[in-house]
Amino acid sequence: MRALGALTRTEAALYVRNPLSVFMALVLPSAILLLQGFVIPGTRTPLGGTDPVYSVLRPIDPLVPLSIAVALSSVAVTNYPSAIGGYRESGVLRRLGVTPVGAHRILFAQWIVSAASLTVAVAVTVLLARIAFASRMPGRAGLVVLVLVCGAAAMMAVGSLIAAVAGTAQNAYGIGFLVFMVCMFTAGLWTPGPLMPEGVRQVAAFTPLGAMTQALTAAWYGGAVTAAPFAVMLGWAVICALVAARVFRWK
């Protein structure tokens, strides 16, 4: 425990010293929210239509869960794999491997730091939405937290798969960014919430971030939440984690 504590403190210090990590996790999601809200016209007038849940929302409202999805992807598929890729490249994993604690504990430390940075990112986004756009707070907070935990597990497992095979920090970042962009599409960054065409939505529902964003939006604004997105998220989490554990290279 003492070793894990020391590793976690060190990882946290390194995280804060890396401007790119801080930007991707904390600045980018807030910037997207502010940009959409203040620069793009019409994002603060209600959508209208017949849907009892979504007609009262403004386009900016579904962007709140979406910004959280951006933060989650930043942490899980860019920051985390590039940190581990860098440790493999520079021999940090090899060096830790010959200490009594072993190299695997640095993965635990990374997960703790990722969870902490994600929590901060969520808090910042929610606060910003509340202050800047008077957005509604989540209707069912417990359900929102459950969706976030499942989504984080799925995305961290995807990130672990990238971390397992990318030989260098640069490679990990490259692959991670590609996955990040695909995730942004499936989450609906370009077609938020109810604006996403039905066919795309059905496909996106089977991707980890698509499932999370749809469930999160529904839980947040009072729509119907089914078991399907949870099954999708947990499926991704288990399969990616198992494959990552099998193919992980320590050097």
Place this chain on the structure above:
Amino acid sequence: MNGMTRAQVPAGTVVSVNGLAKSFRKVTALEDVTFSIEAGETFGILGPNGAGKTTTVECVAGTVRPDAGRVTVLGVDPAEDRATVRGRVGYQLQAAALPPALRVEEALRLFAAFYPEPADVSELLRTVGLDRHRKRPFGKLSGGQKQRLSIALALVGGPDVVVFDELTTGLDPQGRRDVRQLIQQVKEDGITVVLVTHYLDDVERLCDRLAIIDAGRTRFVGSPADLLAAAGTGASGPGGLEEAYLAFLEQAAAE
């Protein structure tokens, strides 16, 4: 070095390597490596690039499992009883860096947290001459400073044995002198030192005995004086050992 007092110093053979063989896919790294290291000894491992020195060290560390042969470190098999070996053997690995933003003292305190009875960090920083650079990030250290930090990291657990893999490679003369002085201190403290190196003057100044590994086989085990005698070059002045080493390798290649 007061920061590194140890409860007990082992006696007898601390590292024993017998008939070691290892292949990676189709590449044979080791064919037959045999030597043993006595407690308190400073033992050099020499050989051309790609000879199998690092693979030998990895087998001693327990990170690589040999295909054949037997390794015993402090009485146990390092691939089986990793905990014992890792707790009592300190390593400096070839080309293993730290995160560039990690500061000197942070690195040492982090590694100290991995061991049950670590050395005093401040004392160790003074010993390796980095106490004035304790806040400096690893990425901003000179080559010699990085190596002195890696020595400190190898020592922080209070080991009985330390393994230095190409510690002085790529350092300027001053950096090499400082590192050599440090190894001398480690040696005087009774710690068994395994020194993988390309430099015969390192061996001449520091090593009690050495092994020459070439093409995955041990070609020679003995003292520097034995090597001079075995090579039959007759030169014993400055550079004599290097001439003897090269002559020995050429003889081995010719056979």
